[in-house]
Amino acid sequence: MLYFSTNGQSPKVGFEEAVLQGLAPDNGLYFPAAIPKLPSSFFESIEKLTPHEIAFQIAKQFVGNEIPEDKLQQIVSETLDFPIPLIEVEKDTYSLELFHGPTLAFKDVGARFMARTLRFFLEKDAKPATILVATSGDTGGAVASGFFGVEGINVVILYPSGKISTTQEKQLTTWGKNIFALEIDGTFDDCQKLVKEAFADSDLKNKYGLTSANSINIARLLPQSFYYFLAFRQLKNKSKGLTFSVPSGNLGNLTASLIAWKMGLPVHRFVVASNRNDVITKYILTGLFESKPSVLTVANAMDVGNPSNFVRVLEVFNQNFDLLKDKLVGHSYDDVEIKNCITAVYQKTEYVLDPHGACAYMALQKELKETEVGIFLETAHPAKFSETVNESIGHSIQIPESLNEIIKKEKVSIQCQPSLNDLKGVLSTILK
Numbered sequence: 001m002l003y004f005s006t007n008g009q010s011p012k013v014g015f016e017e018a019v020l021q022g023l024a025p026d027n028g029l030y031f032p033a034a035i036p037k038l039p040s041s042f043f044e045s046i047e048k049l050t051p052h053e054i055a056f057q058i059a060k061q062f063v064g065n066e067i068p069e070d071k072l073q074q075i076v077s078e079t080l081d082f083p084i085p086l087i088e089v090e091k092d093t094y095s096l097e098l099f100h101g102p103t104l105a106f107k108d109v110g111a112r113f114m115a116r117t118l119r120f121f122l123e124k125d126a127k128p129a130t131i132l133v134a135t136s137g138d139t140g141g142a143v144a145s146g147f148f149g150v151e152g153i154n155v156v157i158l159y160p161s162g163k164i165s166t167t168q169e170k171q172l173t174t175w176g177k178n179i180f181a182l183e184i185d186g187t188f189d190d191c192q193k194l195v196k197e198a199f200a201d202s203d204l205k206n207k208y209g210l211t212s213a214n215s216i217n218i219a220r221l222l223p224q225s226f227y228y229f230l231a232f233r234q235l236k237n238k239s240k241g242l243t244f245s246v247p248s249g250n251l252g253n254l255t256a257s258l259i260a261w262k263m264g265l266p267v268h269r270f271v272v273a274s275n276r277n278d279v280i281t282k283y284i285l286t287g288l289f290e291s292k293p294s295v296l297t298v299a300n301a302m303d304v305g306n307p308s309n310f311v312r313v314l315e316v317f318n319q320n321f322d323l324l325k326d327k328l329v330g331h332s333y334d335d336v337e338i339k340n341c342i343t344a345v346y347q348k349t350e351y352v353l354d355p356h357g358a359c360a361y362m363a364l365q366k367e368l369k370e371t372e373v374g375i376f377l378e379t380a381h382p383a384k385f386s387e388t389v390n391e392s393i394g395h396s397i398q399i400p401e402s403l404n405e406i407i408k409k410e411k412v413s414i415q416c417q418p419s420l421n422d423l424k425g426v427l428s429t430i431l432k
């Protein structure tokens with residue numbers, strides 16, 4: 001499988017090169033040169049396959065022979081070593097709970113696959129490396145968890161100071177060893193920009209062997225398509241059209257869902273849900289893409305004003321807006337609507353939504369037709385956003401034990417201004 005750069009200047013590369021580079025040398029994002037279509041027999045008998053077998057079949061299409069089959073089997077089974085239940089919340093409305101991994105957010109799926117893939121390539125080539133990653137809240141913890149204690153690999157996490165939940169912050173600042181948390185005096189967009197600038201600086205990139213772990217890395221993006229197939233497997237016998245509602249920020253999850261569809265997964269429509277950071281939902285409505293500074297919301301992992309995977313979404317539709325509009329609809333919600341939704345759904349069904357899942361739920365309810373069965377993605381455990389959720393449901397949600405232990409630990413972070421010079425200074429002190 002070859003990958004091209006969305007900026008069209010860099011040469012095509014194989015899977016390993018695309019994973020190790022993260023961002024292409026021309027600053028474009030890598031994208032599969034062709035999305036393989038799975039045979040109809042695969043879908044006809046999908047219920048006979050285990051989740052690991054399904055994930056392996058999908059991964060194999062993108063990895064080719066660049067990872068030996070037994071190793072890829074192992075990577076896939078370690079990636080999906082937690083359940084991904086599909087819960088019927090109301091008639092024909094299902095929650096795909098993606099938050100049962102170690103950091104209680106869906107980012108665990110992509111991060112675990114990417115960490116193991118990168119480890120395999122780096123150990124094979126005996127290259128020391130530094131993973132540089134910007135986080136809007138959940139990525140950092142998931143990546144740290146995937147790389148903690150790995151010899152020869154350092155992880156540097158950039159997060160926006162004061163703009164993530166206390167729990168999220170503890171999940172990235174309490175590791176020690178090879179994990180460093182940089183508290184950036186700015187927004188998530190500043191963090192993301194800084195990471196891009198660092199990659200564009202070839203001296204810096206070579207000096208530390210910088211590798212990305214954001215959803216710009218193809219190894220984080222592709223495994224996120226697994227769970228759309230797993231959801232389909234569970235609902236296959238419904239005769240209605242399948243509609244997914246995806247709570248969106250950087251659009252990694254949406255891109256993965258579209259890749260699954262391109263591989264042949266029968267999806268009727270995709271609903272894109274956002275908070276007040278509505279660049280994508282506006283685009284779907286008008287065809288105009290206007291990035292803007294992100295604003296802080298209670299669904300903070302979607303506080304993205306310039307979603308980096310947007311170019312990949314366009315790529316799926318061959319830059320054709322009419323095709324895109326046929327498949328996607330979008331809606332955005334403010335904090336009051338999100339909180340009211342959590343309250344209403346709890347009172348009606350006793351199901352506890354998190355703020356991100358609430359956006360997806362609302363958008364799905366608005367769109368779902370009689371002829372469709374809808375699945376919204378629950379991307380984080382509600383306990384990760386207990387301040388908002390407790391207020392909305394009127395009592396304290398139970399905190400999982402694993403989270404309690406992290407909350408008790410002491411935060412260790414390094415302050416940094418959103419400038420490349422400052423970042424260079426910090427890197428030279430921590431990565432000796």
Ligand SMILES: *Cc1c(COP(=O)(O)O)cnc(C)c1O
Nearest residue numbers: 138249250251252253301379380
């Ligand atoms: C990252 C994140 C999102 C947004 O996903 P993208 O792939 O960036 O669009 C949604 N919900 C939660 C809980 C997240 O952590």
